Amino acid sequence: MSGIGVRETATYRLLLVEDDGELAELLADALTAEGYVVDLARDGQRGLHLGLTRRYDVVVIDRLLPALDGLDLLRRLRSRAVQSRALLLTALGTVDDRVHGLDAGADDYLVKPFHLDELSARLRALCRRTADGAEALRIGAAHLDLNLRDVVLPDGRRVALSAREFELLRVLAVHPNAVHSRSELRRRVFEETTAPSIVDTYVYYLRRKLGRAVVRTIHGLGYRLGTL
Template structure:
């Protein structure tokens, strides 16, 4: 998570609650720092206050969207008029929560934004997780993401596109590793995927090949 909130006491409280729910939270206390982190980091969800020093939340959000950052954004604000909410959503926010709010509601909204990624058209299901085809990452529970190398991504995508098929090592070598010699390269990258995502991500069907497992 990226949390951009200038009220340091509130930011600490929110970060503590998010961390308690299993999220990893980076903090920024002004819009400029928030923009820098938003452009250089990889986050499941960003929580942005609307009134920020240096650059306000709308400017920050517009800057992210102009740079094609598609991360889900929950905007927080004491400005609760319909026109204020419309302005936030039109700037690119996915949800808008008016202060003061109940912490349980904020956490529920964060969970809902994380689920949108799991249900997205640009994702392939991996059991309870998903493969983000745009960012080439695996989205795990609570929005945690695992970055894959190019070859890891291509191998996992090939398995996920036909999850019920048992893929012989020879066909995987041809489809994913055509520029290399030897089927052992398939075993190497299966090992890499298991090291990052757990042994269950790829199932070995002895004598036949590999099949998508579950993360």
């Protein structure tokens, strides 16, 4: 297996479910170095718990796991409407094995032994697919659900937002590195109101619900997205 180069993937959360201790540590270290936020589970039961209680962009699951088989784990995640992209790692490389994996809900399938560069490329492709079909916007380790119009915290708890709170946070989250002036945010979110101070009021509401870090104040310029 060859090495993975460092790339800009820091916004993606990844769950790695692998019982081989040496391989698990190797992959976790390599993917962390590439910029992923990685959680590691050493058996299927732990993987199931993490997959159901936290949100991941991609899950990487070994096919043969103790406590709960990789295919069963994936089927249970899909039965609970977990939409994370899934890549199966396996030493079982027959056509039937690949078919069973895809039928269980996998988006991709990689046979051991493999090159880390190939795994990296496949994960980047899955992350692009996640972004292209986004139904959520990331806020640090949390995300803004665009369908239910609420915030899902890293521990899975949901925080309800008013219509204006949601729209203000959505505008900030669409361009997370941009600084938005108060007058711009007033025009985009509160167009029927002439006072830019309405923006400060709703920033206060968001911070009261989600913590001060959710919106950053850039003194003299305006606001930008923070983190959770």
